[in-house]
Amino acid sequence: MSYILLVDDEPDILDMLELITSTTTQSVIFKACCGNEAIEILKKQGVPSLIVSDYKMPNGDGVFLFSEVQKLYPSVPYIICSGNPEAQLKELFPAVSEFIQKPNMMKPLKQYLEKNFVHTPIPQEYVQLPFGYLKRLGVVSFDTFVRLGEGKYIKLHQSGDALDKSDYLKIENKFLNRLYLLKNDAVNVIKEFEDFLEKRISSSSENQFELVESVIPSVALLCKSFGWSHESLQLAQKTVTATVQFVKKNKNLAAVLRLPSEDDTYGAHVSKLCVLTCVVASQLGWHNEATHEKLVMASLMHDHFVDEALYDDTELLKIENASPASNSEYRTHPFRAAELARSLKGIPNHVDSIIMEHHEKPNGEGFPRGLSASRISALGALFIICEAIIAYSFQKKADQLSLEDFITTHPEFTLKDPFKKIILSLKS
Numbered sequence: 059m060s061y062i063l064l065v066d067d068e069p070d071i072l073d074m075l076e077l078i079t080s081t082t083t084q085s086v087i088f089k090a091c092c093g094n095e096a097i098e099i100l101k102k103q104g105v106p107s108l109i110v111s112d113y114k115m116p117n118g119d120g121v122f123l124f125s126e127v128q129k130l131y132p133s134v135p136y137i138i139c140s141g142n143p144e145a146q147l148k149e150l151f152p153a154v155s156e157f158i159q160k161p162n163m164m165k166p167l168k169q170y171l172e173k174n175f176v177h178t179p180i181p182q183e184y185v186q187l188p189f190g191y192l193k194r195l196g197v198v199s200f201d202t203f204v205r206l207g208e209g210k211y212i213k214l215h216q217s218g219d220a221l222d223k224s225d226y227l228k229i230e231n232k233f234l235n236r237l238y239l240l241k242n243d244a245v246n247v248i249k250e251f252e253d254f255l256e257k258r259i260s261s262s263s264e265n266q267f268e269l270v271e272s273v274i275p276s277v278a279l280l281c282k283s284f285g286w287s288h289e290s291l292q293l294a295q296k297t298v299t300a301t302v303q304f305v306k307k308n309k310n311l312a313a314v315l316r317l318p319s320e321d322d323t324y325g326a327h328v329s330k331l332c333v334l335t336c337v338v339a340s341q342l343g344w345h346n347e348a349t350h351e352k353l354v355m356a357s358l359m360h361d362h363f364v365d366e367a368l369y370d371d372t373e374l375l376k377i378e379n380a381s382p383a384s385n386s387e388y389r390t391h392p393f394r395a396a397e398l399a400r401s402l403k404g405i406p407n408h409v410d411s412i413i414m415e416h417h418e419k420p421n422g423e424g425f426p427r428g429l430s431a432s433r434i435s436a437l438g439a440l441f442i443i444c445e446a447i448i449a450y451s452f453q454k455k456a457d458q459l460s461l462e463d464f465i466t467t468h469p470e471f472t473l474k475d476p477f478k479k480i481i482l483s484l485k486s
């Protein structure tokens with residue numbers, strides 16, 4: 059059987075490679091997370107028609123895998139896909155002729171496949187969705203479909219739907235992981251992921267973002283009290299640092315955005331929200347880093363138009379409790395910040411809707427639009443819950459903090475989806 063073998067230790071990259079491959083060829087795809095697993099597959103499945111492999115991986119890196127493949131199947135085409143400089147890769151892999159530079163994987167891989175796998179072009183407008191990717195995404199940012207038969211598909215999820223463990227179980231049992239998305243959406247998903255990777259790669263050599271460091275102890279305490287894992291916190295820290303570094307480096311964004319600085323209440327609030335939203339997303343099983351990036355961007359921008367002098371929790375509370383007429387300017391700040399997010403280049407989509415929704419309430423009494431719960435997006439709901447958790451942590455002594463207590467004191471979040479779904483998932 060002819061097949062393509064994809065090897066990378068990062069699950070999201072592996073899924074992106076699969077998505078690119080499945081939008082271009084109809085070849086069978088196998089995936090491995092390290093050199094050793096790849097060798098197992100090669101021994102079991104026989105000669106592949108192509109291997110696309112990362113260089114840096116635990117449990118058998120690219121150099122090891124390539125030397126083993128040379129012994130097993132010396133004539134198999136081999137592509138190295140890595141974030142390391144090409145000159146360095148050429149030295150490490152003198153016998154390899156094709157290199158793909160991360161993060162821009164789509165164009166070169168597609169070109170290579172089209173040139174070498176021309177006999178299997180893809181005619182249909184639906185492509186198979188890597189189930190693992192959907193699972194880490196949590197909130198789908200595209201419509202998904204189930205295939206009923208030749209050319210027949212029905213929609214299963216709408217863009218913006220949030221999925222929890224029970225949904226995944228149902229999908230796994232019923233549809234045997236065979237979900238599809240539109241080819242055009244697949245292209246956007248890949249593009250969005252490449253943008254995210256680019257930000258991460260360009261910031262990886264930079265110094266840590268000091269303020270995020272400074273709020274980590276208090277978020278860590280909160281996580282511990284709520285029974286949340288340390289891994290979620292570490293992953294959150296990584297994404298927040300990369301996103302902030304990206305903003306700092308991007309002249310247009312850096313000129314406009316107010317980045318939190320140390321020693322002010324605004325900075326501390328924004329930084330905490332950046333980290334906490336990512337932690338909560340991870341706790342929900344939404345591990346996708348592009349989803350986390352949206353939450354970080356929304357955190358950085360959500361109160362952009364709130365006067366810094368007012369940014370004191372008691373002051374803000376006074377304003378929020380004042381009559382709509384007397385605080386009309388304040389009540390439009392989500393709207394103005396969302397507009398700013400839409401106008402800036404480099405801000406991922408959906409960030410504007412999270413910002414727009416951050417003062418809405420499950421009972422429909424929030425502002426600026428007074429949306430009912432069902433019209434609030436899943437990421438918006440997560441953000442609103444995180445704002446409430448931060449406010450809650452100020453009202454309680456450290457040893458009194460607990461998820462149970464937070465839920466008891468915030469019954470409004472347990473009544474309607476998408477809030478209810480998030481709270482139930484955090485509890486389980």
Ligand SMILES: [Fe+2]
Nearest residue numbers: 360361416417
């Ligand atoms: Fe706000």
Ligand SMILES: [Fe+2]
Nearest residue numbers: 327360361445
């Ligand atoms: Fe806030």
